Amino acid sequence: MSEQKTSKARGWLAAAVLAAACVAFSPGAVSASPPSGAAGLNLPVVLSMYDRVRSLAWHLGDMVDKSDGEPERSDGLRDIETIVIDPGHGGRNSGAIGIAAVQEKYLTLELALALRRQLQSRFPDLRVVLTRYWDTTMDLSSRTHLANRVDADLFLSLHYNAAVHDRAVGFETYYLATRQSIPGATKKPGRPIASADPRVTGVDPEQKLGSSGVQGDELAVLRRDLIRARQHRFSGLLAGLVQQRLVDAVDSADRGVKQANFGVLRGALMPAIVVESGFLTHPKEGRQVLEERHRQHLVDALTDAVEAYDRKKASLD
Ligand SMILES: [Zn+2]
Structure with a gap:
């Protein structure tokens, strides 16, 4: 033949x-409601x-x-089997609205669907699950619940930024703050996407650990702490790689890797980050984020970062 x-x-x-x-x-496309027949x-x-x-x-x-x-095709991923992408906001929670008068919830969904398509075409074996596929209201804890339930290896929550003034510009990547500060990372207080309320922080980590639930079980506590420390370390690694790839791909200001008490990150049992992809309130960037080109740069950066993270993680295991 x-x-x-x-x-x-x-x-x-x-x-x-x-x-x-x-x-x-x-x-394939953003829709306002579930497709008929679904x-x-x-x-x-x-x-x-x-x-x-x-x-x-x-x-x-x-x-x-x-x-x-x-x-x-790519050689594939060695360590990562499942990724959960979380398009920020949705439904009654429209997120930020910028100078172009487009609600953040639509932009995050467009970005998530585009990222899903690209990840699947580069890594055919990868399972990519979105927390929402259309414009629906979701609380923070159900997003991480879903990631925990499908045993995701990574959790990426996608957002766009807003400021009260129009000078703020650029992209930044967050992972969860802990009591111990991480050298080189800036701590910021949590914002509304990220309630610190324990009721929205997701599942009890004990469930995943298969612990007997005995409070006094020192081994279980030690194991839980070790898993948390590991999850936190790898979240930092992922955040650093994502931010680096964004610097390479997106022509805007590098606002760095930061830590915050985002509720959408707190329940996650796997490495988890929030990507703030650009400022909707900036006169120039607020319009660029609507362009296909800008979205593609973000998608390229995130796809490359996932691959780089996988390589790095496989070399450490
Ligand atoms: Zn947001």
Whole structure:
């Protein structure tokens, strides 16, 4: 078979398997409400099936022919199997509104969907789950609950920034503050996206540890502390890599890696960060963030950072 023919055959094979499996739908664009016919469906389950079939189609394609001249895919990720992307805000919580009069909740969803598409095309085996796929209201704890439930390896909460004046500009990456300050990182008080209220901080970490629940069990406490310290360390590593890639890809001010008591991070049992992707209130940046080009730069930076994190983590394990 010629290269062209095998490539075509592989494409048809993948398409046929996908078409058979994706009777539900493939999320691609921001919609204001669940698509018709989706009522009663457990969307994360449907999308998880979609991901598995997509991955299978790739591998079937590999079995059919390994030299069909298609562009080379990434080697894949070694350590990361599941990523949860959290499009900030949604529904009644519209987030910030900037000079372009577009609500943050729509921008974060556009960004999350674009990031999901790119991650899946570069890493066909990766499972990418969004906390919301349309404009729906969600509290902070259910976002991290979801990440914990699907046993995510990373949690990325996507946001855009706002300030009371129009001079603030640039991007910054947050991870959770602890009592111990981390050298080189700036601590800032939490803001509304990040209530410190323990009622919104997510699941009890004890659940995941499989501890007996005995308060006096020193071993369980020690184990919990070790896991928390490790989660915190890797959140810092991830935040640093994301910020670095943003510096490389986005032509705006580097506001650095910061720590804060964001409620959306507090319940997460895996490395978790908040990315503040640009200021909606800045006269120039507030318009740039609406452009496809700006979004693509963010997506490139985040995808590269995920790969860099995976490499780094695999080398440390
Ligand atoms: Zn926000």
